[in-house]
Amino acid sequence: MKSYFLDSEYPNSSPREAYFHVIPFPLEETVSYMGGTKEGPQAILEASGQLEKLVEGFGEPGLFGIHTTDAISCTYIQSEQEVFARASLLVSRAFSQGSVPVVLGGEHSVTNASIQAISATYAKGEVGILQFDAHMDLRQAYEGSIFSHASVMKRAVEAGIPLFQVGIRNYSSEDLQAREEFGVGHLDGSAVNALKYGKGGLASARLPDSFPEKLFITFDVDGLDASLMGSTGTPDPGGLFWWDAITLLDVLTEGRTIIGCDVVELAPNPMAHHCPYIAAKLTYHLMGLASDRNR
Secondary structure, eight states: OOOOOTTSSOOOOOOOTEEEEEEEOOOOOOSSSOOOGGGGHHHHHHHHTTSSSTTTTTBBBGGGGEEEEOOOOOSSSOTTHHHHHHHHHHHHHHHHOOOOOOOOOOSSGGHHHHHHHHHHHSSSEEEEEEEOOBOOOOSSSSSTTTTTTTTTTHHHHHOOOOOOOEEEBOOOHHHHHHHHHHTTTEOOHHHHHHHHTTTSSSGGGGOTTSOOEEEEEEEGGGGBBBTTTTSBEOOOOOOOOHHHHHHHHHHHHOOOOOEEEEEOOOOTTTOOHHHHHHHHHHHHHHHHHHHHHHH
């Protein structure tokens, strides 16, 4: 039986009536360690049926209407760009009617589709990407692919989309060079830890004043600590815990609007059913945050 996001509580709204367009994108093309991301979207949809209607502090985002599309077909003839083009059309459709696309990955390369849609819909520099992740993903290419999960943010900054990274705790010299070249803002994992125990706490975090007012949020679940999120290709220590992530999402989006988001890199493990549930709850929290910020 086909699953829709939070189908235990809401019918699958029509695309025109829905404020949130949930787009399952089960791409697993360039994973470089543990696999399983192609199962992530379905696991999130199934786990969402266990959520409550309310999001603490943000009311009931489901009342704005949720439409879950068919999963993106990830087969192609010549290039994975064919797959990104399919997904980009659905993201653009949501943008065109003032709805919020919510893409469920799949590996992090799925964000290429949203980058293309942002570039086609908005003026250069009008939208910034707020990235939660353990890795920068700023390599020019990785294992022969310029569309790799490890290169997706390089495609964004090359397209002129400003980028701010949160929770990074793995580095390559190529990533660092790109970060400097493109002026990428950041609050790395070590900085988050220092801020957390500092005088102002995480509530004092802010995006630069010059950062765009419109945001697309991309949340790689390995941005969360490995003890909380083990079902991902590279579960990494030193990451964000639940309230760290929620607080940072809250304060970094203050005074801004959220045009779309994605939650990526879940690789579900039947022995750790809490991980899809966490990813589903995070997804619904992002909907609540968007409905509040965009009103």
